[in-house]
Every structure is written in C-alpha cells, then in structure tokens.
Amino acid sequence: MGEPLLDVRDLRVYFPVFKGFVQRLLGGGEAVVHAVDGVSFSIEEGEVFGLVGESGCGKSTIAKTLVGLVRPTSGKILFRGEDVTGMDRQTLFRLRERIQMVHQDAHAALSPAMTIGEAIADVFRAHGIISEAGERVPVHSDVLLRKAVRGVLSDVGLRPPEFFYDKYPDELSGGQKQRVVAARVLALRPRIIVADEPVAMLDMSIRARMLEFLLELKERHKLTYLFITHDLATAKFMCDRIAIMYLGRIVEMGPSDTIYADPKHPYTRALLQAIPIPDPERRRERVLPRGEVPNAVWPPLGCRFHPRCPAALATCGWEGRDFVTFLEERWLSPETAQAETDIGPVERWQADGLVASREAGDADPAVLSERVRKMLSDERGPMAQAIESVHPEADSVVVRFQPPDALEVKTVSGRLVECLLY
Amino acid sequence: MTPLLHTKSLSVAFETPDGVVHAVQDVNLTIQAGTTVGLVGESGSGKSTLGRAILRLLPENAKVTGSVFFDGKDLAALSAKAMRDLRGRNIAMIFQDPMTRLDPLMRIRDQFIETIRAHDPTVEAKEAGQRALKVLADVRVPSDRMGMYPHELSGGMRQRIMIAMCLLFNPALLIADEPTTALDVILEAQILELLQAIMGRYNMAVLLITHNLGLVAEFADRVAVMYAGHIAEEGATVPLFREPFHPYTQGLLRSVIDLDTEALYSIPGSPPTLLGATVGCPFYPRCEKRMDVCKTVYPEPRPVGEDRRAVACYLY
C-alpha cells in the first residue's frame, strides 16, 4: 500500500474560552477547550475509517480541521505525503477538491434561497468542470454547466434531474436533501469524503437506504471515507477500521472486527455495553461508568477516562478533585452520609492539582485529618490507594496524591490502546 | 381489574393554516398499574402528541376527541383545576432535551418548592426544601446543586432533576417522552437504569415514548407501535419482538441497525404527511403485502395470535 492517503499526526485543536473582562484582568491563565488533544491516525486509500465517540469528544472538530474550516493549534495533516497543514489559500482551494465533507443536517447545509440546480452549479462555477480529458476547465457555457449539474444529479439517483433542478430545498424530503448534498460534494470529484453523522437525523426506517447509497458511491467513484458517528452499531457495519475517541484523544484504534469482537479499553467496553439491544430476550446486567464526561477545559490528569473507569488503577491519574467528587458520592448514599458531619461539608473542600484541602476553621486540623484517614481506611477503590498522604498543614487538612504513571499508546492484540492496564 | 390508564378512541387534530393535521387517530391504549408500556414510532407518528393529550397539555389549536380514563375517572370531564392538580401529583411527565425544560431564571431549589406548594400550599418553604433534598438523593444529585441555576448544570444532571421533580408526590404514572434522546449512549443507559430503580421503589407505571426500539426491548413490558397517528400493533414485548405481525412492525424491526446487523434493510417510500383526512391503511403505499381493501377501508385492530395482540392489518 505504501503511503497512506491521509496521515494525521499529533493533531491538537484548542479553542479559547470567552472569559469576562475582569477575569482576564485578574489573570488566572488562558482557558482553552482541549477539543482535540494529540490525535494521530492514518487512512488508507479506499477504506472506510470510523471516528466514534460521544458528543464533545472532538470528532466533529477533527472533521472541520481536515476540510480547512478550523485551524489546528499544532500537529500535521499529510495528504498523499504532502503537508497540507499550513495551507495558504491556493493549497486550501486545491485541497478542498480532494477532501470534502457531508454534513449531518442536510437541510441546514443547503441555502434555502438557492434552487438545487443553482447550489450545484455554483460549485462548478467556483472550481470548473471536469473535461472529458479529466482536466478541470473553467465554465464558459450555460449549456455545459447545466449538463454537468444534471450529470451529478442523476449520479446520486435524483432522476429525472430536470425535475429537481428548479426545486428549493424545502420541497424535498430528508433523504433527497442528503443526496443533493452528496451531489454537490461529488461535483468536486474528491478523493476523501468526511461524513459527519450522515444518518443521525434520518428516521430509522430509511437510515439503511442512505448508508447503502454511501457505500454504492464509494464503489462507483473509488472514494475513501472518514465516517464520523456516535453510533457504534452503524460504525460496525460501515467501517473497516475505527478509532474510539474520548475527550479529545483516541483511546483505542484498530480493525473493526478485532475491536468489536474483543474491546480492550474500558471506555470502548462501556460504550458497547451501553447500547440498548432490540431484543427483549437478551436483557443483561451491565457495569456503567460513573458520572458524566468532564469539561474539556480542564481534562482530568493522566488517562482522561480514569474518574469514570470501572477498571481504574491507583496510577491512572487521580488528583484532588477526584477526592472531592468521592466525598460527594459518599454523601449521596445513606450508609456513608455520616462523612459530612465527620469531615465537614463537601463544599468546603478545595482541589488544586494533586492536592485536595480544607481549611479547618474551628476544628482541629489534626483531628480532622485523623478522621479523613479513618474514612479512607475502609476504602478499597483505586482513588484511595492513590492517596500519598493525609496530614494537617497550618490551618488545613491536606490530602496529597501520588503522580500518575506515564500513559503510552501500546499495541495490544492487533490494535492500539492507550490504557495502563496493558 | 380496572387499568390505571385507558384511552378510548382518542383522536387529536390540529387546525393549521394549511389544513387539518390528524396527529392521533382512534387510539385505544391501556396501561396497568406498575407496568411499563413502550410507545414506539418514528418522527411525526403522533406518539408525543398522544402523551400530551393524556395530560391535556396540547396547544389551543388541537381538537381532542375520545376519552382518557385514569383510575376509572374520565380526564376529559375534569375541571381545569382538578386536571392541574392531577398533573405532577398523579401523572408526572419528563421530556426530551432536559436543557430547555427548567426555567433558566430560577434556582433549582425554587423550582422544587414551587412544585410542592402548587399541590400543597400549606408546606413551608423550608420543609419543601427538605423534601426536595430527599428526592434528589434518590436520583443521586448532590445537594449543592439545589442552589444553582439550570445553566450551571450538565444535561444528565438536569434530566435527573426533572425526574426528581416527578417523584415528589409519588405519582402512579410517569409519562417519559424521549427521556434520553438528547443524551449520549452512556448517559442514556445511566438514566434508564435510574428510572428502572425508581419505578420499582415508587411502584410507578411508565409510558415510555421513544423512537428507539432498543430502549423498548430492554425496558418495556408491553409495546405499542405507532404509525401515522394509528397504533399498528400492540402487545407484550417478548412475543412482539419475537414475531411481529404488522408489516410496519416487521419492517421497522428489520431496519434497525445493531451490532449484529449483516444486511441493511429500509422500508420503501417515506412516511405520509398527516394533512387532511385519510382513508384506508396509512401504511398502504409502503406496504409489501398490501391488498386492495387496504386502500379504502382502515383495518380496525383485532386480537391476533396466542398472546391476543391487537394488530391493525387485514392479513390476520
């Protein structure tokens, strides 16, 4: 195979968070959303590569970065070995003829003030028509333009094309609009199509038709897909290889068959377990991750999944705020609610990096830290094991964590996994 | 035994500038106390309208006919005040998209207190706060969230709070309208697990409105499949999934994409608009087993098979 068609190396995309004027004056560091935080993958010619994850994991940001809508903060994007990261206007323009995107919401992706024919003709006007010799030539005649538009319309199955030419997007059904969007993209003869949740907005009974259509286009035009979805079942059917993303990082990547047959990363397992199965005779017990996806402005230390991970180790990256969350959870179950009176209200605890602390106030810090220690002695969880020390310090009780082990991407039975378990 | 809820020829029509939209037509649905009924349908099938029609929450341009019996009482005959008192106390409802369902200008605590005092004005604010804390603990929401505004909370947290508000009066029926559609798959599973736990503890019946067949399979005791305002098929979950009778149910189950899918299937055509009066079976144009009679006369649901499932189709 040689060189991959698309090679993404250590891509990072950070977005600034809008802060108040005063907050900016007072400083406190620049807050950024770590939307994509060090992602590497490559796509071979002709394959369907899936990017799977929950909302906010950064998969759509990657899509936008690839088609040049968002500038990467750092990292490289190589198309056929050629670096297209810097992208001056001309390269970007040419790149767009090779990497194109199909939006999730076909209705919104079409300007309501333009007919279908116009929408596609506009692409030809900007990029030229492909001549019979395969060259891109500027459009000079309206007749040729119309012919080209009719060509792509019937190519995507909107027949007869004349019928659709003068229609406005509002007059078409959801599936038809998806086809128009595809036709518009195909007018550019791209090599790679980034499909961002192409069926999420469609009803179940017609979803399959769209997927079949995408596969058929792929065959006919020898396309390569980057298929972005939150739906593991669709990804399993569509993709040759998949990457599972969580909070801006790829946690597991490899051939679909391998990953679905035996998921290695605890997050992948959790995702697969969480899918409801439409078979009432196969109801099952499952272990779900705790809590919700944390804020990408302050991603957790170490492995980002560790605070929710059912298989976490003491070395996964436990830190001060995990202790505060732990106190909150203890308080919620009736057997352990006692903790609140013992070590003070949860709200009083502050977390800062590897440290959680509480000002003792009227209480004696030494007594308090003794209580914390006692409470932790019953705890068997990895969080408790990660605590290095609990001791009084001036007027406060301080809980200190050991630093996490370095996280590396490892090859585990035929796929890449980023997890300390392996 | 009288069922907890029973709708009898319930129909809803909306007057719109383009004509009358028949969103729900002649629906007979029964929910027994303590059970879960899944109401499945695609967008525009009228499933959400049905849920709102039960609680009389529809806008003014909706014309509702037929009756809804709850605990043997006809809800349509209730006064506005009695109906209001029933909402939240006897029948509670949670919605899709928890992000927009809480008043953005009011602290969580105040929304709880308001709800409690709406049904029991004698309760002091402080006591109401205590009761709120109790149900919040039931849905595993930390107490400090009480003092926050909705925009400070995550989607999962807000849906938990919505559920907690439903628990305040231990209602006999909970209408859950796509309660997890706006949430990610793990959160969805968490919320469903929570609902299941709470159902048992509070002995609630649930009407689960969803487009997700997987949810229904995992969660519901009985299933009603809705298409174009009609209930196409209704029966116990296990036999219905094992052997669907109605061609639409068959098609819908076949078109689900799950981890075992090897070949794709989709129902030909697209769902009809509900504008104007319809004759015959609404699924007729898309049906692979259609007959001439289907075109002109609507097939009244009749009991079919060993489990005496209600199926609206001439094939049986």
Place this chain on the structure above:
Amino acid sequence: MIGLPIGLLSGFVGGRLDRILVLVMDSIYAFPGLLLAIAVAAIIGRGVLNVSFAIAVVYIPTYFRVIRNHVASVKQEPYVEAAVALGMSKRRVIGRYVLPNVAQSIPVIFSVNAADSVLTEAGLTFLGLGLPPGIPDWGFDISLNWQRFDSAWWATFYPGLFILILTTALTFVGEGLNDILNPLLRKKAYKAAAET
C-alpha cells in the same frame, strides 16, 4: 443605506473589527435620533437634501445593527459553512449565500424605517429645522398653526392625522412584506405543532 455594507462586513468578518464597529455604531445609536438630526441639520442648514442627509445619518446605525445581527446569525448556518468548505471565495460566500438570506429582512426594515423617517422629518420641520417654508409639508402645517390651535384645531388636526395614516400604512406594508417573505415561519410553527 450605508449601514448595509458595513453591517455585512462587520457581521461576516467578526473579531476585532466587528467589536469596534459595534461600539461606534452603538454610540451613535445611543444618541437621541432627533437630537442627532437636529445637530446635523443645524450645522448644514435647511433644504430637502440636507434634511434627507440628516435623517440618513440617524438611520445608519439602525441598518447596521439589524444587518449585522442577521449576518452574524446566518453566518452560523451550516449552509454557509458548507459553502466555505466547498472552497467558495469569500466574496462568493457573502454575495451568494449570506446576502440573499439576509436580503429578506431589508424591505421590512426599510418600510418600518420609512415610517420612522417621516416622523423624524415632521419633527424636524415642526421645530423649524426641516424643509424650507416653500415646500408643502404636514409638519410645517402643524407648526404654522399650532400656536392658535385652540381656535382652529382642525388646521393642526388633519395634517397630523395624515401623518399618522401614512406612517401606520408604511408599517403595515412592512409587516405585510414580512409575512410574505417569511412563509417559512408559519410553516415551521405548524410543523412543530404537528410533530410534538
């Protein structure tokens, strides 16, 4: 009318330029419109053209505001993003994707503003700063007659009534245009009702 291109530019480009323009325009807008018109009129004197200019200055920020906000929201639409992703030039994106979708609101603001300008003009003339006495004008009629309105009230009553009729008519034209140009609005409302 100057407000249109500035608004388009500001809304589309965004960023720092946008913030500065908004600040400047807001400062103008914060000024009582009539006062501004008076100041301009006082400096440049009377006359049809001058009055038009004075009134025009006052309405730049209004146009700017409406257009900018509209453009800023249209810019967020996926179809604009899609056009950018398709490699359309900036000019093309603004001209063929943003403008036609913003343009719908222009006649509406125009007719509403027309009503407003009639009132401003009448006010200016009433204060003696508008059109020169030779030109027939309802505001002038009123200012001419208002000192003795207790004896001859009709002389002020009818010109005012006509202004009212004219401005109200202009507003209704604006609202009518809005209804015609935004049929989507009603359709969406019905769809929402049918789908819930």
Place this chain on the structure above:
Amino acid sequence: MAGSTASLRAYVITRVALMFPMLFLLVTFTFILLRVVPGDPITAIFREGTPPEVIDRIKTQLGLYDPLYIQYFRYLRDVFTGNMGTSILTQRPVLQDISYYMPATIELTLSSMVVAAVLGIGIGTFAGTRRDRLPDLGARLYGSLAYNIPIFWFGLILKLIFAVWLRWLPVSGRFSPRLSAPPTVTGLYTIDSLLAGDLRAFVDAISHLILPSLTLGIVLSGFFVRITRVNVIHAMGSDYVEAARARGIQERNVFFRHALKNALVPVITTMGLTFALLFSGAILTETVFSFEGMGRYVFQAISYRDYPAIQGAVVYYGILMVIISLCIDILNAFVDPRIRY
C-alpha cells in the same frame, strides 16, 4: 462552583469598567461631529454683515485656529472638568444651565417611561396571552398607531382636549408661577416638594407632569406593546412553560413566575435603546408643553446657534445615555443569571 452573588459583583465591575472607554468614544464622536463636519459653526452663529475681524477675534478666543489635536485635548479637558464654556444665549455657564434643565427632562422621561412600561407591558402581555384573537388584534393596532403617531401632534391634541376644552390640567410649564418652587435637592420638583413636605407643590408639579408624560409615554408604549407581545408569545410556547404545566403549577404562576419573567428579559434589554427614542420625543414634547427641560434648551440653543450650549448638551446627553445603558445592563444581569458569565 463560584457563588452567583460573586459573579454578579464581577459582572457589575466589568460593566462599570467598560463604561469608560464607551464614554471616551462618545465624547470623541461628538467632537468629530461638531468640528469635522463641513460648515463653520461660528460663522453660522453671527448674522450676515458681522465684520470679519470680529469673527476672527472670537474664533481666536475660542481657540478654533489651533491645530485639531490641541483643540481635541482642550475639549477633553473641558469635558472632564465639567467646564463646557458659557452659553451665548443665556450668558450663563453651560454646566449651570444643564444642571437646571436636566432634572426636568429626567423627571419627564422617567415618568414617561413608567407610563410606557405600564401601558406597553400591560397591553403587550394581554395581547400575547390571547394570540390572534380579537383583543390581540386590537392591541396590535394600538401598538402600531401609538408608535406611529406624530408626537408633537398627539401632544397638541391631548392639550386641546384636557387643558383647553376640559380645563382639567394646566396648559403648559413645569410649575405654577403663583406657587414657590420647592428648595432644590434633586432638582426633580415632584421629589423635592415631597422632601420639603409641601403637598400643594407636589400636586401642582404632578399635574404639570401628567400631560407631557402621557403624551410621551403613550407614544412609546406602542414600542413596548410590540416587543412584549412577541416575547410573551415566545415564552408561553417554551419548553419550560410546558414542563411547569406538566408539574401541575397553577396557570397564574406559570404565567407570572415563568413566562412573564422570561419574556421581560429581552424587554429590559431593549429598554436601554428606548431611552434614546424617549429623549428624541422629549424635545418635541417639551416644546409643545413649554416644559422647561433639556429639550427646550437644546431647541433654543439650536435656533440661536448657541454653539457651546449644543456641544455641552450633546455631551451630557451622551453621558446620561451611557449611564442608563449601564443601569439597564446591570438590571438585566440581576434578572438573568446567564448574563453574568
């Protein structure tokens, strides 16, 4: 988990801090408007036939021959020390004039705002809850008519009916000459008379205020009717209102606590802009009712080309507007917790 009160405080500080660049911009804009726009104000002040050397002398006196940037800095200094020069017409310092006329205008605009808000929000709410029915149509018609009425004409009509024909209220002025004005504390006659415990003076001040503020208030209420109506309709159809109903909240509370409160947030936002409209209207209203306020002052200043007075008035109007918009923003943040971030 920062406390909401803390964030409110931070927001207020931010807004106050932002006020200064805005003020600066505004003052600069006034300067540009008055100096750079074609036409020579000084020449305009004096009637034709004034000897050129007289004009020259005055121009030198006023420093109009200095380079623009020097003029600009001198102007900035003057603005911030409050020294706006002497009015050509009244021969009093402009600042003194303004501090005499401004309270009258504030009194008028505030009372008009109350009239407009009460009428507008009331009718708008009424219409919004009865969408597309007869009361709604009536209210919409009222909104359009009120908003489009020529204000000076409407003032005249009111004056004709209530002051001239019915003789219920005084025809013009701010206060009856036969009474002595209350001692100046705030400059607002109504408040001053109350502070002085002079009930007759209070009644008199109020009766002078009624017609002008009704005129201005009713015209402005048209604007409020429109935006209130739209926002009430929007809020009544919102998800949280439906959810509140589903919880069994009384319809009254659904409306007042949830729908109305949310509907008023955008109304408050636009209130700031409305003040600009209000001041425009005040000029005309004060003229019609011979109400001794800023509007009258500016009108006269312009009629007599009283250049320092115009400049002073414009600057102080601007400052007032900035302060008002600040107040509105803070009020908005107080109501809507989402704004504080």
